[in-house]
Amino acid sequence: MWVVKLGGSLLGSPELPRWLETLVKISDGKVVIVPGGGLFADAVREAQQRTHISDAVAHELALLAMDQFGLLLAGMNANLVTASSELEIAERGWQHRGIVWLPSKMILADDNVAKNWQVTSDSLSAWLANKIGAEQLILVKSKLLAPYLKSSAVSLETLVAEELIDDAFADFFSGTRYQSWIVSKSDYWLFEQGLNLRQLRENSVAVSKSIDGR
Numbered sequence: 001m002w003v004v005k006l007g008g009s010l011l012g013s014p015e016l017p018r019w020l021e022t023l024v025k026i027s028d029g030k031v032v033i034v035p036g037g038g039l040f041a042d043a044v045r046e047a048q049q050r051t052h053i054s055d056a057v058a059h060e061l062a063l064l065a066m067d068q069f070g071l072l073l074a075g076m077n078a079n080l081v082t083a084s085s086e087l088e089i090a091e092r093g094w095q096h097r098g099i100v101w102l103p104s105k106m107i108l109a110d111d112n113v114a115k116n117w118q119v120t121s122d123s124l125s126a127w128l129a130n131k132i133g134a135e136q137l138i139l140v141k142s143k144l145l146a147p148y149l150k151s152s153a154v155s156l157e158t159l160v161a162e163e164l165i166d167d168a169f170a171d172f173f174s175g176t177r178y179q180s181w182i183v184s185k186s187d188y189w190l191f192e193q194g195l196n197l198r199q200l201r202e203n204s205v206a207v208s209k210s211i212d213g214r
Contacts, residue, residue: 001093002031002195003134005125008038008069009142015185019140020077020098022188026195029093032132033080033100034125035073040065045117059115063104066121070100089132101128119168126172126180136197137173137180138204139165140187153208165207173209180207 004023010016023031037044044061047053067084074080077098083089084102092099103124107113113127122139129137141164156173159165164182173180182205183190190199 001132001134002136002138003034003125003129003132004031004138004140005034005121006036006073006140007121007142008036008041010036010140010185011038011069011072013142013185015188017076019185019188020073020080022191024077024079024098026191026193027096027098029096029099030195031098032083032089032128032134033070033073033098034103034121034128035066035070035100036121037062037065038069040068055117056115058117059119060104060108062117063107066124067102067104070102074100086132103128106131114168118166120166122165123168123172126169126176129178129180130172130176134178136195136200137178138200139180139182140185141182142185153206155208159207173207176209181205182207 006019023033041062044058044065048058070082074082080098080100081092082100082102083092084105089099107124113119125137125139143164156170160167181200190203
C-alpha cells in the first residue's frame with residue numbers, strides 16, 4: 001500500500017484533477033489518498049481567532065475539515081471511494097478501488113495524537129502509513145523543490161525549517177519501515193506508468209529519518 005497526501009493548497013489548481021485521474025488509474029486498491037484541510041481548515045483557524053475555542057476543539061474541527069476536503073476530492077472523481085476505518089480501507093483495497101481517507105474517526109480514537117496545530121495532514125499521513133503498514137509515503141507540495149532534488153536525502157530538520165513538513169512529522173516518521181518522499185504538484189507524471197520507485201528516487205526529495213541527514 002502507498003499513501004499519497006494531497007495538500008489543500010492544490011484546490012483550484014489544474015494539477016489536482018490530473019493527480020486524481022492518475023491515482024485512480026494506477027491504484028488497483030493499493031493507494032490511499034490523504035486529504036489536506038485547505039480552505040476548510042483555514043475557516044477553523046479564523047473561527048478559533050474569533051471565538052477563542054481551545055486547541056483541542058480546533059483540532060477536532062480541523063480533522064472534520066480534512067474529512068470535508070476528502071469528500072470534495074471523491075466528488076471530483078466518480079471512481080474514488082472514501083474510507084474512515086482500517087476495515088473500510090482494507091475492503092476498498094480488496095475491491096481494487098481508489099481510496100480517499102477520512103481521518104477524523106480514526107485520529108479522534110487515538111489519544112496519543114496531540115490535539116494542536118503542530119499536527120497537520122503531513123503528520124497524519126505518516127500516522128496512517130504506520131497504521132496500515134504502508135510501503136511508501138508521498139507528500140505532494142505546491143512549493144518548488146528544485147534546491148533539494150540533487151540531494152540523496154534531506155533531513156527532517158531542514159524540511160521543517162523550510163516549512164515543507166510540520167514540526168510533529170518526526171514523531172510519527174522516525175523509526176518507521178517505509179520511506180517518505182516529497183514531490184511537486186506538477187509531478188503526477190511520475191505515476192502515469194504505475195507505482196514506480198525508480199522514478200521517485202530520481203525525481204523527488206527523499207526524507208531522511210535522521211535529524212542531521214547523515
